[in-house]
Amino acid sequence: MAENSSVPYGLLGEAAIATHEGRIEWIGKTDEVPSEIREKAELEDLGNKLVTPGLIDCHTHLVHGGNRAREFEMRLEGASYEEVARAGGGILSTVRHTRSRSEEELVLSALPRLDHLISEGVTTVEIKSGYGLTIGDELKMLRAARQLERLRKVRIKTSYLGAHAIPAEYSNKADDYISEVCLPALEQAAAEGLVDAVDAFCEGIAFSPDQVKRVFECARELGLPVKIHAEQLSDLKGTVLASSFNALSADHLEYLQADGVQAMKESGMVAVLLPGAFYTLREKQLPPVEELRATGVPMALATDCNPGSSPLTSLLLTLNMACTLFRFTPEEALSGITRHAADALGLGETEGTLETGKTANLAIWDVEHPSELAYRIGFNPLIKRVYGDA
Numbered sequence: 001m002a003e004n005s006s007v008p009y010g011l012l013g014e015a016a017i018a019t020h021e022g023r024i025e026w027i028g029k030t031d032e033v034p035s036e037i038r039e040k041a042e043l044e045d046l047g048n049k050l051v052t053p054g055l056i057d058c059h060t061h062l063v064h065g066g067n068r069a070r071e072f073e074m075r076l077e078g079a080s081y082e083e084v085a086r087a088g089g090g091i092l093s094t095v096r097h098t099r100s101r102s103e104e105e106l107v108l109s110a111l112p113r114l115d116h117l118i119s120e121g122v123t124t125v126e127i128k129s130g131y132g133l134t135i136g137d138e139l140k141m142l143r144a145a146r147q148l149e150r151l152r153k154v155r156i157k158t159s160y161l162g163a164h165a166i167p168a169e170y171s172n173k174a175d176d177y178i179s180e181v182c183l184p185a186l187e188q189a190a191a192e193g194l195v196d197a198v199d200a201f202c203e204g205i206a207f208s209p210d211q212v213k214r215v216f217e218c219a220r221e222l223g224l225p226v227k228i229h230a231e232q233l234s235d236l237k238g239t240v241l242a243s244s245f246n247a248l249s250a251d252h253l254e255y256l257q258a259d260g261v262q263a264m265k266e267s268g269m270v271a272v273l274l275p276g277a278f279y280t281l282r283e284k285q286l287p288p289v290e291e292l293r294a295t296g297v298p299m300a301l302a303t304d305c306n307p308g309s310s311p312l313t314s315l316l317l318t319l320n321m322a323c324t325l326f327r328f329t330p331e332e333a334l335s336g337i338t339r340h341a342a343d344a345l346g347l348g349e350t351e352g353t354l355e356t357g358k359t360a361n362l363a364i365w366d367v368e369h370p371s372e373l374a375y376r377i378g379f380n381p382l383i384k385r386v387y388g389d390a
């Protein structure tokens with residue numbers, strides 16, 4: 001499966017891939033392998049297997065303390081979100097658990113989630129901060145994310161999400177939180193090389209467009225790209241704001257309107273849709289997939305793995321949810337966790353398609369057709385994952 005958009009899935013048929021020092025050196029029809037490559041190659045016959053780019057989970061909160069299974073029970077017993085929050089549930093309960101864990105404990109609790117993604121052929125994972133909400137705890141989360149890349153053969157991209165929720169000690173003082181914690185933490189994290197992008201949650205229960213704009217202005221001064229959680233529960237025009245900063249992506253988008261779709265098209269943003277959160281929250285408002293498709297806005301998919309709204313660690317199940325819930329085609333869904341997910345992380349030059357010069361991050365599948373990857377529910381047909389030809 002290579003960059004060949006005229007053919008469904010970009011399939012090459014009987015093909016060969018030559019890798020060298022972590023890069024794709026050549027890719028093409030098996031009977032067209034150049035002699036100089038064929039002479040020096042160590043051949044591995046994969047038989048009639050499907051090879052795709054390594055999968056990319058471009059939106060996760062993989063590092064976090066504790067879980068919210070009790071909250072899940074309460075909601076099923078009929079408790080409202082407000083009752084759950086009053087009982088100490090919600091994002092702020094994960095903040096308490098995350099603050100109480102050491103960096104090492106956060107790494108150890110994230111590893112099983114990361115290993116499950118890797119078992120499904122994932123080679124790149126984006127991991128956000130946003131459950132620390134103090135300078136020290138936000139940096140602790142980002143250091144834990146960087147540690148994971150040293151412990152596993154996987155590429156980790158970090159996003160600073162200090163503007164995720166207003167901590168209890170700053171209740172009704174969101175602007176003070178931005179000034180005294182969020183921006184100083186971003187500057188320190190950037191100085192320590194812990195930040196690849198800056199994210200913010202623009203929503204009535206989180207931060208206003210004006211507050212998000214303060215965070216994005218700081219990111220711009222630091223030379224960092226931005227992305228946004230926007231239009232998840234209402235339309236605050238967060239996506240339009242993010243487009244004015246040439247954001248990499250806007251994520252969730254259930255309440256995105258035509259002005260937001262147009263703004264994404266004009267600024268070249270990626271729409272990252274998160275069916276796990278839509279499913280978990282039993283949301284009724286569908287993101288405007290048809291408008292995004294018709295306007296030509298690239299659509300990526302991700303697990304949004306987090307302990308509250310999307311405790312999902314399967315990118316393959318995410319494919320199936322996108323097709324069944326959002327009416328993605330299986331081909332769109334597979335592009336959503338490869339080429340478009342790469343662009344949502346600013347990695348389109350090196351990841352996301354099988355092309356000469358790109359990273360040799362591959363996934364090899366025992367399927368007869370690529371649509372099987374989205375079709376099956378709870379089945380993993382991965383035979384082998386190749387990370388940088390290692």
Ligand code: DI6
Pocket residue numbers: 090091094164201229232277306307308309310
């Ligand atoms: N949107 C979400 O759905 C999650 N964060 C966000 O910005 C919720 C995270 C949680 O419930 O812990």
Ligand code: FE
Pocket residue numbers: 059061229304306
């Ligand atoms: Fe999220």
